[in-house]
Amino acid sequence: MSDLVLSAKHISKTYKLPSGSIKVLNDFSIDIKQGEHVAIVGKSGSGKSTALHILGTLDKPDKSPDTSINFASVGELTKLSENRKALLRAEKIGFVFQTYHLMPEMNIVDNVALPNMALKKRNPQAKERAIALLEAVGLGERLAHKPLELSGGEQQRVAVARALINSPELILADEPTGNLDPATGDSILDILFSLSSKLPLIGGEQKAPPALLVVTHTPHIAEKCDRILTLEKGVLN
Ligand SMILES: Nc1ncnc2c1ncn2[C@@H]1O[C@H](COP(=O)(O)OP(=O)(O)O)[C@@H](O)[C@H]1O
Ligand SMILES: [Mg+2]
Helix, strand or coil, X not given: CCCEEEEEEEEXXXXXXXXXXXXXXXXXXXXXXXXXXXXXXXXXXXXHHHHHHHHCCCCCCCXXXXXXXXXXXXXXXXXXXHHHHHXXXXXXXXXXXXXXXXXXXXXXXXXXXXXXXXXXCCCCCHHHHHHHHHHHCCCCCCCCCXXXXXXXXXXXXXXXXXXXXXXXXXXXXXXXXXXCCHHHHHHHHHHHHHHHHHHHHHHHXXXXXCEEEEECCCHHHHCCCCEEEEEECCXXX
């Protein structure tokens, strides 16, 4: 476990609907090493978002005695309370979604600094770090702007900066370029890759670079990762 950031075993997920049940994930396992970049590809509807949400504790796997999600620095997650899981997400995981999920009424500095508010021990320098991150993603001239005053690509750069604010150990990105034109999408991924490896330099914190798990439909983005896993029939291979 020592060089792993996350080790998930025997994850299944069944959605129970009035019209019947569908088993979306069927006993998959995954290990992610510290600093590793892993791509997940697979057809639409194959369960990629469900898998990412479960690994990030936003959703629960089916109950089974074999199932475990171990987060290296925390331990087993599946039995944690909702409050502990929320704290874990804020402290250790950065999320990037296809549709940005920014707060429209806040300026972009406050958006980026927001996950710091969820920490038990808040960083008094969070605003300075948010500004440094926004400068690093090329938005240093737009600090007073609100999300809807920015383009889609710019909003996603804000979301990338927000994912990095608490120096996470793992970044989960669900089709982060899915709403963007190819060139803008490429630039977002370049920023995500280069910033996550430079992260220890931002704000002077000495932390290991985070691992990155990215769902993508774009082959050349997947090929930039250390490993490509395909989700098919509920299993990752
Ligand atoms: N909350 C839900 N309730 C019921 N079915 C769901 C729910 N979320 C996803 N699904 C179903 O699970 C399957 C996988 O969805 P998803 O994880 O979003 O796939 P992907 O991200 O690969 O496109 C789809 O058939 C979808 O309709
Ligand atoms: Mg999806």
